[in-house]
Amino acid sequence: MISSTTSAALNHLLARETWARDKLVKHAGKVAFFDAGVTGVRLKVAADGMVQAATADEPANVRIRIKLSDLPLILQHREHAFSYVQIDGDADFANTISQLADTLRWEAEEDLSRLVGDVAAVRVMGGVRAAVETARSTQQKLAENVAEYFLDEKPLLVRPQTVEDFSAEVARLRDDVERLAKRIEKLKGSR
Incomplete structure (x- = not known):
């Protein structure tokens, strides 16, 4: 079938x-x-x-x-x-x-023109293209708005840059703690 x-x-x-x-x-x-x-x-x-x-x-x-x-x-x-x-x-x-x-491409406008005429086919297909583009644009804006909501207003998601910054701060803090521990050991040893 x-x-x-x-x-x-x-x-x-x-x-x-x-x-x-x-x-x-x-x-x-x-x-x-x-x-x-x-x-x-x-x-x-x-x-x-x-x-x-x-x-x-x-x-x-x-x-x-x-x-x-x-x-x-x-x-x-x-x-x-x-x-x-x-x-x-x-x-x-x-x-x-x-x-x-x-x-290979389907020429929908050409097939439609046999049924409704050339001018009507061009207008119908123009309307269909506009509707598809509107739906695509609406979907994109909705996705952006949902992402913004979950990132900023109700933070369930984290921006990649924020994760990178946090990771860098943790690494810097770890290094500082290690240096401090070595200094404390030096001070204990010099007594």
């Missing part, structure tokens, strides 16, 4: 990009298994450069293991997505997948 849905979405992107299909044609018949632990997606490259769901009994030429906990990082930093995964198998095929992951 997931593999079929994923292949349909990828084929939608590949349908517009001849260069991407040309890259995949070189790997026709190969299977990529994207393993997320709890679930996985098996995709097979078709002869025309499109992808289709692969069956579980077809051996994977490349296995890409993804930790679900890394998924937000992967989505935020698509250009570094493959640094968060573990890859086993056909290096050339994995490299092609990596290149496509970096460069």
Whole structure:
């Protein structure tokens, strides 16, 4: 089910990009298994450069293991997505997948324009982008305010500089106590 849905979405992107299909044609018949632990997606490259769901009994030429906990990082930093995964198998095929992951983009505005027209699609997508940016900004400000509250008003957290300063003071006090102890020993010995 997931593999079929994923292949349909990828084929939608590949349908517009001849260069991407040309890259995949070189790997026709190969299977990529994207393993997320709890679930996985098996995709097979078709002869025309499109992808289709692969069956579980077809051996994977490349296995890409993804930790679900890394998924937000992967989505935020698509250009570094493959640094968060573990890859086993056909290096050339994995490299092609990596290149496509970096460069294939969904043009939502173009798809939406078929339904509502060009002007409305541009405005809707502008509104969506603004809403996403507002949510991101609000989340950042909330995190900063919560941190400030727990650092200054209800100190449950300590600033790193405060910890460093405290550690330096403790080290200085320890050294002073050791010097004082040596002086006291000298004074006791000189009597």
